[in-house]
Amino acid sequence: MLSKSSMIASKKSFKPGLFDLGLNIQKKLSSHYLNIDRKQFTHYAEIEPNYIKPAIRNMLALQFFHIDIGRKRARLMLEELISQHPDELNALADLIYVYKEMGREKDANKYKIQLDSHKNNPLCQARSILGQANALTYDWADDHNKNPKFLLKDSWRLFNLEDNHTEQLIKANNLVVEAYKVLNAIPETAHEKKIKAKEKAIEKFEKGIGKLQELNCSKEEISTWKHNLAIARSRLDTWRNREGGNIGTRSDNCIKALEDHSYVIDSLTSIEKLEKPLKIYLAKSCIFFVQLYTSRKHNISNNHMSECVTKKVQNLESLESKAIRLCPDDNIVLQRYGRIKSNRQQYLEAIDIYNKSIEMFPDKDISWFSYSSRRAAYYFHSKNLIDEKSDEAEINKYLTLAYMDGEVCLQSKCTQYCMFQMAQICFERAMPIRNSAMSFGCKNIDFIYEALEILHETLNKRDINKDARIYAELGKYYLFISEYRKSIESIKTSLELNKWNKHYSNCFSHLCNSFMCFYDESKDRNLLSEFRYMLKEAKQRECDKWVTDALKTMKTDFPEMLSNLIENMIEWDARGCEDIVNEILQSGFSGCDDMRERFKMKLQEGNNQESDINGPAEIQASENPESFEYDFFVLHSEKDKEWVNFMLRPQLEEYDNVINFRGCFPSRDFIPGERILDSMLNGINNSRKLLIIFTPNNDNNKWMELFKDVCINSMLKSKSKEKTVIPIILKNCEIPQILQSRVPIDFTQKSDWDRLRMALTVNMDSMLQLEQKMSALSCI
The missing domain is CATH 1.25.40.10 (Tetratricopeptide repeat domain)
Known part of the structure; x- marks a missing residue:
C-alpha cells in the first residue's frame, strides 16, 4: 500500500479531469479532424480492455464539448460513463466542469460530493493520472481559429483606404491589438506544445504505473499502460526528431520505449489464456518493438540496451511472425507491419499490406493511417524509380x-x-x-x-x-x-x-x-x-x-x-x-x-570606404505630423548594416502582396552628395516610427550615442500620436535608461517578425501602451 506521506503528497499534487490539461481542440476550421478522432476513438473503445475504455470515452466527451451543439452529447456521455464507473475521477471532474459552464451549479455540487468521496482512493487516483497521460499522448489540433496574419492584413487594408474616417482607424487599430493578443496567446509553436505534452504524458504514465505497482495490481493492467507509455515515448521521439532534437536524448528515449514494449511482451506471453483485447496488446507490442528498432537503429547504441531487449533485437523476425499469428486481421498490426516493410524500403510489399488493411476497414476516417502510409510508400517507390531512370509511364x-x-x-x-x-x-x-x-x-x-x-x-x-x-x-x-x-x-x-x-x-x-x-x-x-x-x-x-x-x-x-x-x-x-x-x-x-x-x-x-552613418545634433518636428513619407526609419550601427538591408528590409517591404511597409534605409534612400546629417533629419522627420537596432556594436560609438539621445527625446516628445520609438534587441546589450520603460522586440531568441509588423501598424504612442491595453482586454 502507499505510505502515509506519499498519500499526503498525492493529495496536494493530484488534480482530476481532462479539461484543465491544456488540450486544445480546433472547431469550425477543421471539423473533419474531430470526426476522424471520434470514429477512431469509438473503434478503439470497442476493442480496449475495461480499464482503458474510460480514458477513451472521456476523450470523446471532451471533443464533443468543444464542437457546436455538442455539450449535451458530452454531458450524456459522461453521465453514462459515471453510471458504469462511479469512481471514475476524470469523468466526475469533467462533468462538474460541464455543469458549471451550463450554469447548473446544483448538479455540479451533487457530483462534487461524489468526487470528494472517491478522490482519495489510491487506485482511482492512479487510473485517473493514467487517463490524463493517455489524453496527452494524442496530437490535438490548435484551438485558435483566428490567424494573426489575416487580422493584420484586414487592419492594413483599413489603414490604407483613401478616405480614412476615425471609425475606420479605430477599427483597424483594434484589429491589430486583437492580432497581437492572439500572437501572445500562442507563445510557442505547435511542435513545442506537442513535445511538452508528450513529456508531461510520460511523466504521468510513470507516476500512474508506479502507483499501480505499489498497489500490486494485475500484470494485465500494468502491461496495457506500459504499452501506452512506450507509444508516448515514440511520439515524443518523433516530434523531437522533426525539431532536430538532440540525438543522444532521442537514443535514450527510444531504448526506454523498447524496454517498455519488452516488458509487455514478456508479461503477457507468460499468461496462458489471454482475452482478445490483451492478445491485441501483445501483438501490438511485438510489432511496435520491431518497427521502433527498425526505424531508429541508426540512432541508438546497442551497448546501452538491457539483455532482454538485446535478445529480442536478435530475433526480430520471430516477433513479426508472432504479431501476425496472434492478430492477422487487426488494422493497427497490419498498419505497423506495413511501416516495417517501408522502413526496409520494401515498398511494394508494404503497399500490399496497406491494401489488405484498407479492404478490411474501407472507412477512410478509421483507416486514415493506412491511406497515409500507402501514399508515402507509393511516393518513395516512385522516387526510387526516378533515381533508377525507369520507364516514365x-x-x-x-x-x-x-x-x-x-x-x-x-x-x-x-x-x-x-x-x-x-x-x-x-x-x-x-x-x-x-x-x-x-x-x-x-x-x-x-x-x-x-x-x-x-x-x-x-x-x-x-x-x-x-x-x-x-x-x-x-x-x-x-x-x-x-x-x-x-x-x-x-x-x-x-x-x-x-x-x-x-x-x-x-x-x-x-x-x-x-x-x-x-x-x-x-x-x-x-x-x-x-x-x-x-x-x-x-x-x-x-x-x-x-x-x-x-x-x-x-x-x-x-x-x-x-x-x-x-x-x-x-x-x-x-x-x-x-x-x-x-x-x-x-x-x-x-x-x-x-x-x-x-x-x-x-x-x-585598413577600414572600409563606407563610413558610419550616424548622427546629428537636432531633429525638428514635422509640420504635418500625421503625414509621413515613410513607415519607419532604422537607426543602426554600420556593423549591423547588412542584417538591416538583407534580413529586416525584405521582411518588412516584401512580406506579401498586401502588407508592404515603406522604410527609409540610409544605404538606399539617401541622395548621394547631400550632407549625411541633413539626410538623417529628413528621414526621421518623414517617418512614422523609429526602429533602433541594439547590439554591442553600438557601444563606444559617440555619434551613435549622441544621435540616439537626440532622436529618442524628439520622438518621445512628438505631438504626433503615431510617432513611436521601437527598440529591437538583435544581440544582448545594455538598453538606454530612457527606453527601458518601452517594451522591446527581442530577436535574441527568435526572429519575431509578426510582432514587429504589428508594432509598425498599430497607432499607439508606445509598445507599452499596447501591452497595457492587451492586459485590460484579457480581463474582460
Missing part, C-alpha cells in the same frame, strides 16, 4: 496513385505532414527536368502551382507557420517557376528558422541558384551585396563546404557574376570577406592576378 503510375491517396488524406485527417508530402508529390508530378546549367523546366507547371498553393495553405495554419521545411520547399518551387526573389526570401526564412542546420545544405544550394539565376536575368548589382551577406553568414556559421560548392558552381556556370562578386567584396567589405576572396583567388581564373593586387592594397588601407 511506370513512374507516373505510382505518382498518380500517391496523389490519389494524398487527396483522401487531405479530405480526412489533414496533418502537416500530409500537406507537406502532397506538395512534394505535386512537384514530382510536374516532372522537373534540368535542361542545361541552372536552367529549369517542367512538363506540367500546373502541378508546381498546386504544390505552392498547398504549402501556402499550411502557412495559413497558425500551428505550423514556423516550419523551416515548408519555407525550404517554397523556395525550391519558386526557383523552378523563375520567381527568384520569392525563392530567395523563402529560403532565407528557412535558414533562419532552422538556425542554419548542417543538414540543410540543399536549402543553401537552392538559395545560391536563385541568386545566380536572378542576377543572370536582371544584372542587378544590388544582388551582389545581398549574396555577399549570405555567403558571409554561412562562413560565420562554419558552413564552409556550402560556400565552396556555391563558388564552384558560379565559377563554372556564371563566371561573369563571380568576377563582379569579387569586385563587390573587395570594394565594400574586403576585411569581412577576406577568407572568401582568398578562396576564390586561389582557385584561379581570368583577371585573377590584377584582383589579387587590388585586394592586398584594400586590406592595407
Whole structure:
C-alpha cells in the first residue's frame, strides 16, 4: 500500500479531469479532424480492455464539448460513463466542469460530493493520472481559429483606404491589438506544445504505473499502460526528431520505449489464456518493438540496451511472425507491419499490406493511417524509380496513385505532414527536368502551382507557420517557376528558422541558384551585396563546404557574376570577406592576378570606404505630423548594416502582396552628395516610427550615442500620436535608461517578425501602451 506521506503528497499534487490539461481542440476550421478522432476513438473503445475504455470515452466527451451543439452529447456521455464507473475521477471532474459552464451549479455540487468521496482512493487516483497521460499522448489540433496574419492584413487594408474616417482607424487599430493578443496567446509553436505534452504524458504514465505497482495490481493492467507509455515515448521521439532534437536524448528515449514494449511482451506471453483485447496488446507490442528498432537503429547504441531487449533485437523476425499469428486481421498490426516493410524500403510489399488493411476497414476516417502510409510508400517507390531512370509511364503510375491517396488524406485527417508530402508529390508530378546549367523546366507547371498553393495553405495554419521545411520547399518551387526573389526570401526564412542546420545544405544550394539565376536575368548589382551577406553568414556559421560548392558552381556556370562578386567584396567589405576572396583567388581564373593586387592594397588601407552613418545634433518636428513619407526609419550601427538591408528590409517591404511597409534605409534612400546629417533629419522627420537596432556594436560609438539621445527625446516628445520609438534587441546589450520603460522586440531568441509588423501598424504612442491595453482586454 502507499505510505502515509506519499498519500499526503498525492493529495496536494493530484488534480482530476481532462479539461484543465491544456488540450486544445480546433472547431469550425477543421471539423473533419474531430470526426476522424471520434470514429477512431469509438473503434478503439470497442476493442480496449475495461480499464482503458474510460480514458477513451472521456476523450470523446471532451471533443464533443468543444464542437457546436455538442455539450449535451458530452454531458450524456459522461453521465453514462459515471453510471458504469462511479469512481471514475476524470469523468466526475469533467462533468462538474460541464455543469458549471451550463450554469447548473446544483448538479455540479451533487457530483462534487461524489468526487470528494472517491478522490482519495489510491487506485482511482492512479487510473485517473493514467487517463490524463493517455489524453496527452494524442496530437490535438490548435484551438485558435483566428490567424494573426489575416487580422493584420484586414487592419492594413483599413489603414490604407483613401478616405480614412476615425471609425475606420479605430477599427483597424483594434484589429491589430486583437492580432497581437492572439500572437501572445500562442507563445510557442505547435511542435513545442506537442513535445511538452508528450513529456508531461510520460511523466504521468510513470507516476500512474508506479502507483499501480505499489498497489500490486494485475500484470494485465500494468502491461496495457506500459504499452501506452512506450507509444508516448515514440511520439515524443518523433516530434523531437522533426525539431532536430538532440540525438543522444532521442537514443535514450527510444531504448526506454523498447524496454517498455519488452516488458509487455514478456508479461503477457507468460499468461496462458489471454482475452482478445490483451492478445491485441501483445501483438501490438511485438510489432511496435520491431518497427521502433527498425526505424531508429541508426540512432541508438546497442551497448546501452538491457539483455532482454538485446535478445529480442536478435530475433526480430520471430516477433513479426508472432504479431501476425496472434492478430492477422487487426488494422493497427497490419498498419505497423506495413511501416516495417517501408522502413526496409520494401515498398511494394508494404503497399500490399496497406491494401489488405484498407479492404478490411474501407472507412477512410478509421483507416486514415493506412491511406497515409500507402501514399508515402507509393511516393518513395516512385522516387526510387526516378533515381533508377525507369520507364516514365511506370513512374507516373505510382505518382498518380500517391496523389490519389494524398487527396483522401487531405479530405480526412489533414496533418502537416500530409500537406507537406502532397506538395512534394505535386512537384514530382510536374516532372522537373534540368535542361542545361541552372536552367529549369517542367512538363506540367500546373502541378508546381498546386504544390505552392498547398504549402501556402499550411502557412495559413497558425500551428505550423514556423516550419523551416515548408519555407525550404517554397523556395525550391519558386526557383523552378523563375520567381527568384520569392525563392530567395523563402529560403532565407528557412535558414533562419532552422538556425542554419548542417543538414540543410540543399536549402543553401537552392538559395545560391536563385541568386545566380536572378542576377543572370536582371544584372542587378544590388544582388551582389545581398549574396555577399549570405555567403558571409554561412562562413560565420562554419558552413564552409556550402560556400565552396556555391563558388564552384558560379565559377563554372556564371563566371561573369563571380568576377563582379569579387569586385563587390573587395570594394565594400574586403576585411569581412577576406577568407572568401582568398578562396576564390586561389582557385584561379581570368583577371585573377590584377584582383589579387587590388585586394592586398584594400586590406592595407585598413577600414572600409563606407563610413558610419550616424548622427546629428537636432531633429525638428514635422509640420504635418500625421503625414509621413515613410513607415519607419532604422537607426543602426554600420556593423549591423547588412542584417538591416538583407534580413529586416525584405521582411518588412516584401512580406506579401498586401502588407508592404515603406522604410527609409540610409544605404538606399539617401541622395548621394547631400550632407549625411541633413539626410538623417529628413528621414526621421518623414517617418512614422523609429526602429533602433541594439547590439554591442553600438557601444563606444559617440555619434551613435549622441544621435540616439537626440532622436529618442524628439520622438518621445512628438505631438504626433503615431510617432513611436521601437527598440529591437538583435544581440544582448545594455538598453538606454530612457527606453527601458518601452517594451522591446527581442530577436535574441527568435526572429519575431509578426510582432514587429504589428508594432509598425498599430497607432499607439508606445509598445507599452499596447501591452497595457492587451492586459485590460484579457480581463474582460
